[in-house]
Amino acid sequence: MENQHWWSRAVVYQIYPKSFQDSNGDGIGDLPGIIQRLDYLAKLGVDIIWLNPIYASPQVDNGYDISDYHAIDPAFGTMDDFKKLVELAHQKGIKIVMDLVVNHTSDQHNWFIESKRSTNNRYRDFYIWRDADSEHAPNNWGSYFSGSAWQYDPQTKQSYLHLFAPEQPDLNWENSLVRQEVYQMMNWWSELGVDGFRMDVISLISKPAGLPDAPKSDNSQYGNPETMVANGPRVHEFLQEMHQAVMDHHQMVTVGETPGVTTKEAQKYANLNNRELNMVFQFEHMSLDGNPNPQLGKWYDQKVKLSLLRENLSKWQTELAGQAWNSLYWNNHDQPRAVSRFGDDSTETYREKSAKMLATILHFQQGTPYIYEGEEIGMTNYPFQDLSDYNDLESINAYHQLVDQAHLLDGKTMLKYLAFHSRDNARTPMQWDDTTHAGFTTGQPWLPVNPNYSQLNVQQALADPNSIFYYYQRLIQLRHELPVITNGQYALIAGNLEDPDVYAYTRDDGQQKLWIIANFTKQTLQRDFSIPKAATRLISNYDDDQLITLRPYEAKVYQQIY
Template sequence: MQESKWWKNAVVYQIYPRSFKDSNGDGIGDLQGIIRKLDYLKELGVDAIWLSPVCRSPQDDNGYDISDYRDIDSMFGSLKDMEELIKEAEERNIRIIMDLVLNHSSDEHLWFIEARKSRENPYHDYYVWRDGTEGLPPNDMRACFGGSAWEWVPELSQYYFHQFSVKQPDLNWENPKLRQEIYDMILWWMEKGVGGFRLDVIDQIAKEPDLKITNNGPRLHEYIRELSKETFRKGDLITVGEAWGANTELAKLYSNPDGSEFSMVFQFEHINLDQQPDKEKWDLAPLDFLKLKQVFAKWQRELYRTGWNSLFWNNHDLPRIVSRWGNDKEYREKSAKMLATLLHGMQGTPYIYQGEELGMTNAEFEIEDYRDIETLNVYHERLEKGYQKEDILNSIHAKGRDNARTPMQWDDSPNAGFSEGTPWIRVNGNYREINAKQEMADKGSVFHYYKKLIGLRKTYEVFADGKFELLLEEDKDIFAYTRTSEGEKLLIICNFHEKEVPFLLPEGWSGKEEILIANYNEIAETEKLRPYEARIYRKA
């Protein structure tokens, strides 16, 4: 069955279930909570929901350590709740995208429990093992979460390989039986009506640890094409691979229009532009705005008709974009709308992270209120290295993952309407001013602006198929570009900063064209753009 490519006109909404809506008062968001808010998402106009992991897991790494791919973690509900969510979403023309972790499992998965019983066990070869001597691992490879990537199992006199936590042993994709188990599981979820999959760190499945290769291994695309043929191509799905190591050439393979691999990939080139070169993300630097324009333009140009982009500012691992590159104080609404305009005018499938459509901001907590293991580790490590406490907290306030994980702000009641119990993490203190109830009632809100942008993408084909051209490449304040298809043309103009800047419309544009959307009520006829001003012009 060939894909219909419905996802080219779609907008996806990412939910971090733990923080979205709690239905039973235990302080943790759950599937029934999501079901209760489906009408809100229908009102917004999204086509699909990407759920961060909900499969059964010991939660060593926020659910990215799966112990049963065919069950739901009791924290979120039951398999029955998941089936109800799929059905209720479908009734509102919303598809459910599951987060699948196929590079590794939990060490509490039945496969691994069996695998470590003996070398002869049929499941042993589902994982990556090497002979060795205790204290002398096969090589000096390091795990992403620190320490050696090799863990000694004395009863087998072998090491197993783990790229992440010691509780996340890597799966051995060279084993055809393992691959078949994975395909059977995916087909089982497809039978249940799942509308797509997001594939976690998928570029690492073809690792070759003896050669110290972790991502983009030699058999990677062979594996992905087989995976797609045996599963995804048997349905009408949206599939997105997370590939930190992707460049535009690799992305053309991943998102080949023939459907042989995925619909699209997540790449992160634009996300690393505000840190010091060759340093950690905590080593803050001002955003290189000209580089941001170049990066977006490169991906827009090079994937045009040869692949497909995913468009995003936020996710569960990233700080809130309005705090990061906008202005979350006096220009919060204007800058949130500008950033949305800039992104949604491009070619690709936009992803909205929960609360982004409200202009939710970073939370500036004291260290005892954070829950993220990465945040707590860096705080203590940097204190030991002699960094000033204030500087460490500044970095955490800017880049910490918990910025994205504070509870969704539904209304101005206690706990922002997220839970009747004590939330697992503190609510951002500004929920009385920023919440869904208030914004839905205000036609000029960030929520209604996102709703209008989503509507435009469904109305005008030029958003999906128009050719991209960057304008004013060297301008240090304005991000402007056109999208052109047969019969229509868009001009997208965004003042990226909080100052007034001079501006002349490009040749061929008079200002009398239809304005599809703008974040100021009155369009000034003067030759300037106001702080964070954004407009989309259209001419037939």
């Protein structure tokens, strides 16, 4: 099935507003700061900006705890600033996508403040309350952020569900009034000019009837809630209802962050017939480098094997082809920096070559690519040394749970794991130039700037015609120009199925064929993929071509027009 939707040829740029550009010297990025950098994004060539949450929030989870869906957090600016951002972005041909966080609210949201007052309050059923006592939770579910997923309220002698922090109570989507409030809010933002929504953990909104216990890992105190709530019994019904109430009335793009999704489920969420969402964010390739010990989850410091990564990415390419649409990404605000995690940041040469190699592999696949702020200049993980260096609630809680409480790891090992995987790696300020605090702020930044900013910054990238930035710019241009990238059939090149070091695949739409070849190592390799003489080199991260020789982290794409 050929995909003609405009967003299938688009490229998204994700902005973490708190870390992008500060305009007033308070150390926190803001909307006027984003406005200052619109020309930069237009130069890169992106079609869509996705903003992480900018709503009013106590900031317990960096804005994913929303206290007012209709207000801009003062730290980011005003509603007038937001309207100006939308207007100016649209003038440059860039659309704006908002984060939609409706699995839960902040405990400071008026709905929850009212809900907590009494068991017969009209807002009580906006959230998930169950009988309990201070010693016994309603079930064994654990929180994604460690500890129990239940918080006891002694006043009403019940507990409320929070899959994330206790300050993030889960909404009760079984209540039709909750759903109508959400749809009205979405329509309100759409009428302000918002072009779409990225829906946070949207696959978790439908909980199973009776809230049964979840299976536990060996010696684990809590059950894994994702096994119970991901792709819940009514989630597709709810999203189809949302589509009728909101998406049918606006030209917009929607992407669902879907923990626990499978390719089969993705075909329901993001079916090309378009009755739910336009595309999914899935996490399978993000979990391949987790710890072999399931009790430790993602906390580890070993890189993924290419064979596992290639197998997983290929599965999503082939099983969604003609059926549904995927999001393509290496990193975001919840993941460490791609070049440190999947590439090689050990030297300037390897950082540049491996960053371009990773971009090549991703941007020639079928789906909508997402670029996370700083990825286009090859920003790296931060050299964290101590627990006090971290701001991220997930990282801090995990340290205390695994080291101090469960005694599964010693502190030194856990700090190594945090340094590799913590979400704070992605949240350090954008590196604009080599002035104080990398040009991000004139004040004290909310998170420290990576000390490599004096050599690694936007100013330097724009001055170098061979920089990672201009490589990304070219990849975006090619996606806009070549229909084969959107619609071509994906296939691994014969002989690449078991290769431990090279990822090689083709895209073919019957009018032209592309060969995409990438060396994932710092070794020089010899590989002959029998590229036809009629094929020409389309793009590469090396200036010349040595045909069957693959230099360290070399990536190259050949094009044959039939």
